[in-house]
Amino acid sequence: MRAAVIDKPYSVVVNQVDTPNIKQSHEVKIQVKVTGICGSEVHAYHGTHPFRVPPVISGHELAGIVVDVGNEVSSVSIGDRVTVEPHYGCGTCKRCRSGKYNICENKKVLGTQEWTGSFGEFIVVPESTVVPLPNNVSFEQGALIEPLAVGIHAVRKAKVGLGDKLAILGAGPIGLGILLAARNSGATKIFITDALEYNLEIAKRLGATHPIQTSKVDATETILKKTNGDGVDHVFIAVGIQAVLNDSFRIVKRGGKVSEVALFGKKPEIEISYLQNKEIQVIGSNMYTRDDFEIAADAIATGMFDTSLFISKILPIEEAKTGMKIVDEKLEDVIKVLLKFNDLILHSFYENNKKLKLFYNSKKNFPI
Incomplete structure (x- = not known):
């Protein structure tokens, strides 16, 4: 797959890298449609982030389509439009048991060396982190749910x-x-x-x-x-x-x-x-929990939160370095710069994915 890799401080390259695949029964594979450049990505770009350390495929603000699921996944299906709560706790410590997994000492965060982020065109995530997008929320809006x-x-x-x-x-x-x-x-x-x-x-x-x-x-x-x-x-x-x-x-x-x-x-x-x-x-205040994510999604869907003023620029993933420089150096007036994977890649993946092809062949329209 293609991925924008922060390979060293102040350097971003778009390379072909290994595609992550489902290994556990409760995992979900997502094709990233849109991902945002966040301040934490800029810190990684500078080489100053505490755990997004180059070389790293960063990115944690995203929206996309489910393309595969583990055999015990029950809450989402192939073809679902989703975003992801990009962290999860160990599940066993006192903080996790009380619902405060956002401050779990051993939590995992998307976009680090141990968990490939959304600057890659496919990610694999635990089912528990997947958040469905309301029907009237676009992929671009979906990438804003995280911030x-x-x-x-x-x-x-x-x-x-x-x-x-x-x-x-x-x-x-x-x-x-x-x-x-x-x-x-x-x-x-x-x-x-x-x-x-x-x-x-x-x-x-x-x-x-x-x-x-x-x-x-x-x-x-x-x-x-x-x-x-x-x-x-x-x-x-x-x-x-x-x-x-x-x-x-x-x-x-x-x-x-x-x-x-x-x-x-x-x-x-x-x-x-x-x-x-x-x-x-x-x-x-450390990140968020599931309730915050669902409130954000509902606020966008109902028009309570106007996101039209947030999205300043959308660039193809191939221009990830340009987008990073715009955000880092304030080269333009922007609030949020989004990176987008083109649809031809997903269509190619669809042609080679039996589960996804079976799903879309059962629909009247191919939504890509």
């Missing part, structure tokens, strides 16, 4: 409620996902910061009441002024920058909450006296 689930998990964990005031530091895909989730949880005053005017314009159109461009004004002073010096109820750190971390402690109210969602490439230093003095609650 939106990150925001939903963070907002649910922070217990954002009606009338809350909050600040989101960073208006990339994760920050915008937090914005959508917070707005739909009842937050009435939403500050969001970013250096890029384009991202803030998108944030405003998605419901942010106070977009703040940090390259032009002091965000901390602005937020404190507009809250009469009290600060906000919640702060969400959606960009891994040292200064942003400490700004969060300054703008949160006494007794307020700071949620750390971003991945930091370098070990940050914090002004810990703020935590004690203001009795700040610091909340870590």
Whole structure:
């Protein structure tokens, strides 16, 4: 199969690699139609991600079609349109047994050296991680369910409620996902910061009441002024920058909450006296669980979440390096860059796959 491989720092090559195949009875094989470039892929591209270490076939935001299933799979079938919750826990530890498999010490994550990611045109995943796409959700929208689930998990964990005031530091895909989730949880005053005017314009159109461009004004002073010096109820750190971390402690109210969602490439230093003095609650938010994924899918399907402003550019997988450079170096105004595998490859796979061919021959139309 073809795959975009981060072979070393700052290098992406499209190669023919071995196709993963089902080995366990509860596994599902998926042909990837669309996959997104995430900030974690950029960290892998830099060689700074803690576990996406080159050489690696990264990618974990995806949508595709089920092309094969293990003999004990019962919840999905060949031909189903799906996305994937790209992690799973050991299943036996205390965290997994309590439903918190997202913080399992031994969890597996898609797009690492031990689990081939969606920058390859086929992936094999446990049945438990497969999430069906609603009929009216496109593959492109399906690839956005993962980053939106990150925001939903963070907002649910922070217990954002009606009338809350909050600040989101960073208006990339994760920050915008937090914005959508917070707005739909009842937050009435939403500050969001970013250096890029384009991202803030998108944030405003998605419901942010106070977009703040940090390259032009002091965000901390602005937020404190507009809250009469009290600060906000919640702060969400959606960009891994040292200064942003400490700004969060300054703008949160006494007794307020700071949620750390971003991945930091370098070990940050914090002004810990703020935590004690203001009795700040610091909340870590790690990925998501199944509920967050299903909420995201339903929110897109019902129109609660408008994803049209997220998808900025769609490139063929052969241009993966170009897409990575656009995201990394901010060469264009983009929120989310998607990579797409062309349909000819799937048609070729269909011709050589008896199960898939049998399925499609039973249908009136071949949906490719």
